[in-house]
Amino acid sequence: MYQVYSIDHSLYCAKLRLALRTKGLEWSDVPPPSDYLSWVPTGNLPALVDGDLTLTDSEAIAEYLEEKHPTPAMLPQGIIPRAKCRELSRLHDTRLEPALRLLFRNVAPTTRIPSEIEAAHIEITKRLTALSTLLDQSPLPRDRLWLSDCGLIVTLEWLDIMEAHAVLPLLHWSDTVRSYRSQMQALPQVATELAFYRPHMAEWMDSKRTP
CATH class of the missing domain: 3.40.30.10 (Glutaredoxin)
Structure with a gap:
């Protein structure tokens, strides 16, 4: 273990x-x-x-x-599919998640800095647009989980909760990103993790919002 x-x-x-x-x-x-x-x-x-x-x-x-533990594989076969998988992973870790992170210190309504939220919104919008394009170009089937999906799934959950708590102005979620998120959420291991994780997300949000 x-x-x-x-x-x-x-x-x-x-x-x-x-x-x-x-x-x-x-x-x-x-x-x-x-x-x-x-x-x-x-x-x-x-x-x-x-x-x-x-x-x-x-x-x-x-x-x-x-x-x-190569089975089940979380990297696809072939040099090009593997490269595209890693490309999505890097988009998440170096572009989308850092843009989301700009919001974490602005959760409390009394200490929000509007200019930081506006900058985060612009950056997140840009990265979601890039994600939509890369997903449209991706050769990876969506009936299973790849390494590139793991971070994206969690960050999309955070963007959703930031919208729900009015920390983040409403975003444009393309049909591609919405479809991708729904397909990922339907996978059993994703559903299990999100059932565990969402209460901890909510607890953290509440702890930051409560004086």
């Missing part, structure tokens, strides 16, 4: 759990100890412990698990 250092509301911890669930692996979630930085200098969460190995960065962990 793997040990995963995580916190319940973390987006990237949820991203990793989707990979673990898809692989059918067993793990235990534990909170980071007080001396976490002494042996994980970056402070990154999640961190996976596998025997003597401690590995951080959700993408690095997911690719490690893919190589160690």
Whole structure:
């Protein structure tokens, strides 16, 4: 059994759990100890412990698990489909999620900075447009979960809850992105993870909104 250092509301911890669930692996979630930085200098969460190995960065962990447990595959066969899968992963980790992150300190109504929310809205809109185009071009079938889907699914949930709590002005969700999200939510491991994760998202939002 793997040990995963995580916190319940973390987006990237949820991203990793989707990979673990898809692989059918067993793990235990534990909170980071007080001396976490002494042996994980970056402070990154999640961190996976596998025997003597401690590995951080959700993408690095997911690719490690893919190589160690190749079935069911979460990277497609062929150099081009794999490249397109990684392209979507990088869009999430380096473009879409950082744009979402701009909102996290603006959840409390009394301390919101309108200029930051406006900047986040512009950036998120741009990245959702790029996501829609890349999904239209993607050769990956949507009847299964790929590594590139894990982060996107969770970030789209956060965008939805930010809209619902009026932190974020309404976005334009293209038909492509809506369809993609619905198809992903219908997958059993995704439904299981979201049933676990959504209450923690809501709890975190409430904690930030309550004086």
